[in-house]
Amino acid sequence: MNDCAISLTVNGVTYERRVPPRRSLVDFLRDDLALTGTHVGCEHGICGACTVMLDGVPIRSCIVYAVQADGASITTVEGLSPDGSTLTPLQDAFVECHGLQCGFCTPGMLIAATALLRENPDPSADEIRDELGGNICRCTGYQQIVEAVQLAARTGGTR
Amino acid sequence: MIVERPALPVETAPESQKRRYIGKKRRAVEHRRFVLGRGKFAGDVTLPHLHHVAIVSSPHAHARILGIDVSAALALPGVLGVVTGEELCAQTKPLRQYLDMPGVDWFPLAGEIARYAGEWVVAVVATDRAIAEDAAELVEVSYEPLPAVLDPERAMANGSAPVHASHPSNVMYHRTFVWGDVDAHFAAAERTLQARYRWHRSATVPIETFAVVAAWDTGTSLLDVWASIQMPQYPEQLATALGIPLNSVRVHFDIDVGGSYGVKRGIKHSVLTAYLSRRFRVPVKFVEDRLENMRGGDMHGPDRIFEVEAAFGDDGVVRSLKIRTIDDEGAYPGRSPLQMGKPVGAIVGAYKIASVRYEVVAVVTNKAGQVAVRGFGQAPTNFVLELTMDRVAAAVGIDRLEVRRRNFIQPEDFPYTIPSGTQYDSGNYPTVLGKAERLADIDALIRWRDDARAHGRVAGIGVASCIEPGGGNSIFQALFNPKDDSTTFPEGCQVKIDRHGTVSAQIGVASSGQGHETLVSAVLGEEFGIDPDQIRVIHADSLAGLPSQSPVASRMAIVLGDASVGAARRLKAKMLDIAAYRLGIPSSDCGWDGTRVRRTDGTGETVSWMEMVRIAHVTYHKLPPGMDPGLQAQFVLEVQNSGRLPAPDGRVQMYPCQSFSAHVVAVEIDRGTGKVSFHKYALAHDCGTVINPDIVRGMVLGGIAHGIGAALYERFVYDDNGQLITQTFADYMMPTTHEVPPVEMVEHETPSPLTTMGQKGVGEGGYMSTPAAVVSALNDALAPFGTRIDHAPATPVDLLERMR
Secondary structure, three states: OOOEEEEEEEOOEEEEEEEOOOOEHHHHHHHHOOOOOOOOOOOOOOOOOOEEEEOOEEEEOOOOEHHHHOOOEEEOHHHOOOOOOOOOHHHHHHHHOOOOOOOOOHHHHHHHHHHHHHHOOOOOHHHHHHHHHHOOOOOOOOHHHHHHHHHHHHHOOOO | OOOOOOOOOOOOOOOHHHOOOOOOOOOOOOHHHHHOOOOOEHHHOOOOOOEEEEEEEOOOOOEEEEEEEOHHHHHOOOEEEEEEHHHHHHHOOOOOOOOOOOOOOOOOOOOOEEOOOOOEEEEEEEOOHHHHHHHHHHOEEEEEEOOOOOOHHHHHOOOOOOOOOOOOOOEEEEEEEEEOOHHHHHHHOOEEEEEEEEEOOOOOOOOOOOEEEEEEEOOOOEEEEEEOOOOOOHHHHHHHHHOOOHHHEEEEOOOEOOOOOOOOOOHHHHHHHHHHHHHHOOOEEEEOOHHHHHHHOOOEOOOEEEEEEEEEOOOOOEEEEEEEEEEEOOOOOOOHHHHHOHHHHHOOOOEOOOEEEEEEEEEOOOOOOEOOOOOOOHHHHHHHHHHHHHHHHHHHOOOHHHHHHHHEOOHHHOOEEOOOOOEEOOOOHHHHHHHHHHHHOHHHHHHHHHHHHHOOOEEEEEEEEEEEEEOOOOHHHHHHOOOOOOOOOOEEEEEEEOOOOOEEEEEOOOOOOOOHHHHHHHHHHHHHOOOHHHOEEEEOOOOOOOOOOOOOOOOHHHHHHHHHHHHHHHHHHHHHHHHHHHHOOOHHHEEEEOOEEEEOOOOOOEEOHHHHHHHHHOOHHHOOOOOOOOEEEEEEEOOOOOOOOOOOOOOOOOOOEEEEEEEEEEEEEOOOOOOEEEEEEEEEEEOEOOOOHHHHHHHHHHHHHHHHHHHHOOOOOEOOOOOEOOOOOOOOOOOOOOOOOOOEEEEOOOOOOOOOOOEOOOOOHHHHHHHHHHHHHHHHHHHHHOOOOOEEOOOHHHHHHHOO
């Protein structure tokens, strides 16, 4: 099949590219745009490592084709902080609470938690555990992640 | 006997109350790059002309490869080449295995025989991964299926079909150790019991699969490797398998590893990828997809049958144990049988058991090969030790906690040598258990459980204790293979103070979430009296760095921590000499005062940090005569209280430091679904001096989550045809936030006398104790049904069957 032309916005920058129709969104982000912050864990939509925001909604970029994102606005972990170097309160809270160890699931976890805090700026621990159930972390046992999201809710959430 | 190691410069250790950074809250320095999405993982590495690999796997559990037709694959545009097992086996040497098994060879691709479903048979190299996968689909392999050997006990029997025809027996190792007068203790015992346990095959399954980039440079004859690796002797094994000098292999350890917990040992992936790079003269990247990882990555963990007998008194005091372990290694044993060796160093757990008979059997089957998993075999062994203590308690009608208290090694007994010859360094088990009981509020839990039962619910309380050996050495290699006399397992650190006075350190390992940069900078900050956040820690490549054995076996706080201390103290001694010379006095008349050196002979005159730096780097004429310029020091540390071969009867000093924990959990089992929910998870924990409280807590909590997976959910299941039927994350169930409860934890510190700061290991204890604690709770819950669980994982189906 021929490559398809797509136009999409990623972290505020508009890209026009030609991609094979079978290319997944996560491969497009990583290989075509060199945005390697988004990680590939299972490639079958379970682990949540590849979670990005598509038009404000967290999705698994391993089971979305790049062509399906034509016209969309994507936010990856690199786009959470406006200048790419100042931490958002959520990112800062993950560091403060040791809400990560190896850092591999962290980008997906941050995107999922960002979406959670936008919907629910003051979540209980149970609500956080309920909402983050789609992102698997093998290092932390989740507790310090839950504490990080709670801290972020107190310190300014996703701003 | 504890061996003194005079090589470490002796300084009066700073007392804990004087410590500025050790034991204090501090952010991990690694985290900033990760939350910004700027980690550098092996899969992120890209190079000009990079090519990609896809794998053709055997669909059969056991089959002869009759022929391979690669013509259609080679004709596909974008395909650079195809390599079969026949070629790879001829051109590389077998991968290292640690048992003495003549005729049992392991290669990255199967040669004549494929020995498990999913074993790699052919590798395709193409300009991108998708094309490589297309080409892999076009490779035609014809097979003659052979009888598959799947049950480990049947595989041991005479007449079983062999997995390796050149080694007619499937038993690759069999030894019985006897330590102490087991027969007499059993004969004299008031009571004995027998039990059989099953620890099913699971693993720690990192979210990052194994990834490696290899680039052979024909001009320099240098192989550059970037890999998601956590493995001792990885560069050495690459060089040996490829038949190239070790100084032609440069492994870049400045790669963030996306979780490992033992299993990131992609030596076969790496040898294959490096071979492909040399063969086709392009850089090559191989990132396993999840299917290649789950069924063919050789990363499954221990798969064991245990038969245990205990001899004990009416008072619940255990005198002797007989433990028989059969480990199903899969097709290629590799290093995994040694996971029955590490438990020798804690074979009686936390208990004063006088004698032990320990029989180990390593058997091969037509399944994926095993690899090291968190705890290196101690998790299954502690599982059976603790469930056996529960059985003893039930037999004598004494509370499970009380039985443990009666058997504990007591604080005044340390250093304490267990029957298998390992000396425990320190501990206070009764106090830690008491802290766990109070934290859990055991009386309230009993009321909750009894009330739940009164209302027809199924509820139970579980307990477990655990010895966590730390500071890993590799002495199980010699224990399980008389031809292997290696006793050295060093860790190195190099420290420099540059011309601007800033401090940097080199370590020789990649990290997979342990926070080694945080560890080393904290230790150096403490030693030098400077802010750790101003210290740079880098991961040297394998040619530039010092000897290292990777962050296995809960060893880095112990060995890298003390190597960092050693390097810092050598540097401080040099600076003291510089300052003394500048003051015109003997070095013995001055001492460190913060970051300055001060005269101790009355005047109080000082030499500043920057003055010493300038003398060392700039003004050679002010340097003590004969001294090397610059400020650099290195320290390579052999594991404390290690370095000696086992005795003929197998008595051996395994790891030097013993951490301890006690867990108390309360669970409820849903009668309709078999789902287990936690009412309480509490533990008390002692890993000696805590260096970074958040990291210690994170290690324990993460280990508990892994343990909950192993106890309730995770299992690699093979069907009767040898097909792995749990090979996606939809079938291999890992705990999420829904399954892992909040955990309450209290820390206790019994410093180790063997380490400079009193630190011990912390990486594995959570995983070692949780399966026992959880199944203990299930058994308490199931007691009213007159049934019990003696295996892990205990799935909802298992529980439903028992509640009928």
